[in-house]
Amino acid sequence: MFVLETKDLTYTYGAGTPFQKTAVDHVSFGIEKGEFLGIIGHTGSGKSTLIQTLNGLLRPTSGSVLLKGKDIWAEPKKIRSVRFQVGMVFQYPEHQLFEETVLKDICFGPGNMGLGTEESEARARQAAKFVGLDEDLLNQSPFELSGGQKRRAAIAGVIAMDPDVLILDEPTAGLDPQGRDRLLEQISQYHKVRGSTVVLVSHSMEDIARYADRVLVMNKGKAVMLDTTEHVFARGRELEGMGLRVPQITSILLYLQEKGYPVHPVLTVDEAVEELRPLLKKGRVQHGS
Amino acid sequence: MDYLTCDQVKFSYETGENGESHEVLHGVSLGIRKGEFVALLGHNGSGKSTLAKHFNAMLLPSGGKVYVDGLDTMDESLKIEIRRRVGLVLQNPDNQLIASVVEEDVAFGPENLGIAPPEIRRRVDDALKAVEMYDYRLNAPYKLSGGQKQRVAIAGIIAMQPDCIVLDEPTAMLDPRGRTEVLDTIHKLNREKGITIVLITHYMDEAVGADRVVVMDDGKILTQGTPREVFSQVQLLKNHQLDVPQATELVWRLRSEGYDLPDCVLDIGECVDALEPLLKSSSGDSYVCP
Numbered sequence: 001m002f003v004l005e006t007k008d009l010t011y012t013y014g015a016g017t018p019f020q021k022t023a024v025d026h027v028s029f030g031i032e033k034g035e036f037l038g039i040i041g042h043t044g045s046g047k048s049t050l051i052q053t054l055n056g057l058l059r060p061t062s063g064s065v066l067l068k069g070k071d072i073w074a075e076p077k078k079i080r081s082v083r084f085q086v087g088m089v090f091q092y093p094e095h096q097l098f099e100e101t102v103l104k105d106i107c108f109g110p111g112n113m114g115l116g117t118e119e120s121e122a123r124a125r126q127a128a129k130f131v132g133l134d135e136d137l138l139n140q141s142p143f144e145l146s147g148g149q150k151r152r153a154a155i156a157g158v159i160a161m162d163p164d165v166l167i168l169d170e171p172t173a174g175l176d177p178q179g180r181d182r183l184l185e186q187i188s189q190y191h192k193v194r195g196s197t198v199v200l201v202s203h204s205m206e207d208i209a210r211y212a213d214r215v216l217v218m219n220k221g222k223a224v225m226l227d228t229t230e231h232v233f234a235r236g237r238e239l240e241g242m243g244l245r246v247p248q249i250t251s252i253l254l255y256l257q258e259k260g261y262p263v264h265p266v267l268t269v270d271e272a273v274e275e276l277r278p279l280l281k282k283g284r285v286q287h288g289s
Numbered sequence: 290m291d292y293l294t295c296d297q298v299k300f301s302y303e304t305g306e307n308g309e310s311h312e313v314l315h316g317v318s319l320g321i322r323k324g325e326f327v328a329l330l331g332h333n334g335s336g337k338s339t340l341a342k343h344f345n346a347m348l349l350p351s352g353g354k355v356y357v358d359g360l361d362t363m364d365e366s367l368k369i370e371i372r373r374r375v376g377l378v379l380q381n382p383d384n385q386l387i388a389s390v391v392e393e394d395v396a397f398g399p400e401n402l403g404i405a406p407p408e409i410r411r412r413v414d415d416a417l418k419a420v421e422m423y424d425y426r427l428n429a430p431y432k433l434s435g436g437q438k439q440r441v442a443i444a445g446i447i448a449m450q451p452d453c454i455v456l457d458e459p460t461a462m463l464d465p466r467g468r469t470e471v472l473d474t475i476h477k478l479n480r481e482k483g484i485t486i487v488l489i490t491h492y493m494d495e496a497v498g499a500d501r502v503v504v505m506d507d508g509k510i511l512t513q514g515t516p517r518e519v520f521s522q523v524q525l526l527k528n529h530q531l532d533v534p535q536a537t538e539l540v541w542r543l544r545s546e547g548y549d550l551p552d553c554v555l556d557i558g559e560c561v562d563a564l565e566p567l568l569k570s571s572s573g574d575s576y577v578c579p
Contacts, residue, residue: 248494269542
C-alpha cells in the first residue's frame with residue numbers, strides 16, 4: 001500500500017478569477033513506504049504546489065490526497081495532525097528559526113504535537129544527531145550558527161516530529177558542494193536508519209541521480225514520468241525538451257549510446273567507469289604521472 | 290596594465306568585542322585585465338566572496354592595496370568613481386530589486402548618478418535589450434522567474450555603464466533554465482560590450498567558459514590558469530574537496546587506470562570525442578587536445 005497517494009489531484013490558483021491558473025492538473029501517483037522519491041521539474045512546473053497539497057497546506061480544488069489510505073481532508077479539523085505525519089522542509093528553512101536556543105527551536109514541532117518537555121528534548125537531541133549538529137551547539141542561539149548549521153537545525157526541527165514522510169524542497173540551495181554532499185549524506189543516512197519515506201525536490205539532477213530510488217517528473221502541471229531513476233534519466237532527450245537536464249555523466253553515455261555503442265546511460269562517474277572499462281581497447285599506454 | 294589589481298591583500302573580520310579579529314584573506318595578489326572573463330572558484334569560507342567585495346570598495350583591505358582602473362580603493366573620495374566602474378550582482382535576486390516596475394528598477398542606478406532623463410531612457414532600454422528583458426519592461430519584478438529577475442538586476446548594473454561586473458554566485462538560487470539564461474547573458478556582455486567579468490561560482494561547468502579560472506582556498510590562491518590548465522589538476526582540486534566537471538573526472542579516472550586518454554577534457558563534447566577512438570568498435574584516430 002502507498003503511504004501517500006494522490007488521485008486525480010488538481011489545484012487551481014485564483015479559481016473563478018481572470019487570473020485562474022491550474023498549477024497541478026489531474027495528478028495521480030503513489031509514494032511507496034520507505035522509498036526515496038525525487039521530484040524534478042523546472043520552475044512553474046507545479047512541483048511546489050504539488051508538495052504543498054501533500055501535507056494539507058493547500059486544499060485540492062478537486063481530487064484527493066490519501067495518507068495511509070485515508071483522505072486527508074475527510075475531517076478538515078484534523079488536518080493539523082497530517083502536518084505532523086507529513087513533515088515539510090521548505091526552501092531556506094533557516095529563515096524560520098526563532099527560538100532562544102537551537103534545542104528549543106528543534107523542540108518546537110514535538111511540543112506542538114503535545115509531547116512533554118522531556119520527550120521533546122530526547123527527540124530533538126536524536127534529530128540533531130541525524131543532521132550532524134554537535135551537542136554543544138544546542139544551547140547556543142540559532143542566530144550564532146553558520147548558514148549550513150542553521151539549515152541543519154531547521155531540518156532537525158522537522159525530523160524531531162518523526163514524520164512518516166519527510167518532504168524536502170531544495171534543501172541544498174545555496175550550499176557549496178561540500179555542504180551539499182554532507183547534508184544529503186545525512187538525509188540519506190536518516191532515510192536508511194529510520195526506514196522513513198523521503199521526498200526530495202531538487203533542481204540538481206546529480207543529487208537526484210545519486211539518492212533517489214524513483215523520480216517523478218512534473219511538466220506544466222502534469223506528472224509526465226514516474227519510474228526508477230535509471231529509466232527516467234535514460235529519457236534524457238525528452239527531459240531536455242522540458243527545460244530539464246540530466247547529469248553530465250548520463251549525457252555523455254547517452255551520446256555514446258546514440259552513436260551506437262552498447263552502453264547504458266548510468267548516473268554516476270563510478271558507474272560510468274564500470275560501464276566503459278570492458279568496452280575500451282586494450283594495449284594500454286602507461287602515463288608517467 | 291591590469292584593470293583590477295590586488296596587491297598582497299589581507300582582510301580580517303572583527304569577531305569579538307575586545308578587538309579580536311579573524312583573518313580570511315592572507316595576502317592575495319591578482320591582476321585582471323580589461324575585457325577578461327575570470328571565474329573565481331572555491332568553497333564556502335575560502336575567501337572568494339570577501340575578495341570580490343574588494344573590487345568595488347564594498348570592503349577595504351586591512352593590508353595591501355586594491356586598485357580599480359588605477360584608483361586606490363582606500364581613497365574615500367574615489368569611492369563613487371570606483372562604484373561607477375564596477376557593478377556587483379549578488380546571489381538572491383529578491384534582495385536586489387526594489388521598484389514595482391521592471392524599467393523603474395533598472396533606472397534606479399542611473400538616476401542616482403544624476404544622469405539626464407532622456408539619457409536614462411536610452412540606457413534603460415539598451416540595458417533591458419542587452420539582457421533580453423525589454424518585452425518585460427512594464428512588468429512587476431515579483432512576477433518574474435528567478436532567472437528573469439537576475440537578468441533585470443544585471444540590467445540595472447549595465448545601465449550605469451560599468452567597465453566591469455562582479456557576480457557573486459548569481460545562479461545559486463536558479464533552476465537549470467535560469468542558470469543558462471543568466472550565463473548566456475554574462476557571456477554576451479563580455480563578448481559584445483567588452484565588459485570585464487568576475488564570476489564567483491560553485492559550479493565547475495560555469496567556470497569552464499571563462500578565460501581564466503582562479504581557485505581560492507583558505508584565503509589564498511590555490512591555483513589559476515585557463516580552465517584546461519586548472520581542471521587538469523584533478524588530484525589537487527580533489528585534495529581540497531573541490532569538484533571537477535564530471536566529464537573531466539570520468540576521463541581522469543580512466544586515464545589513471547592506464548587508458549590512453551588526454552588530460553584536457555572539459556565538457557561533454559570533448560569527453561565523447563576523447564572516448565570514441567578508444568572504444569573497441571570504432572576505428573577513429575585518437576583525440577588531440579585543442
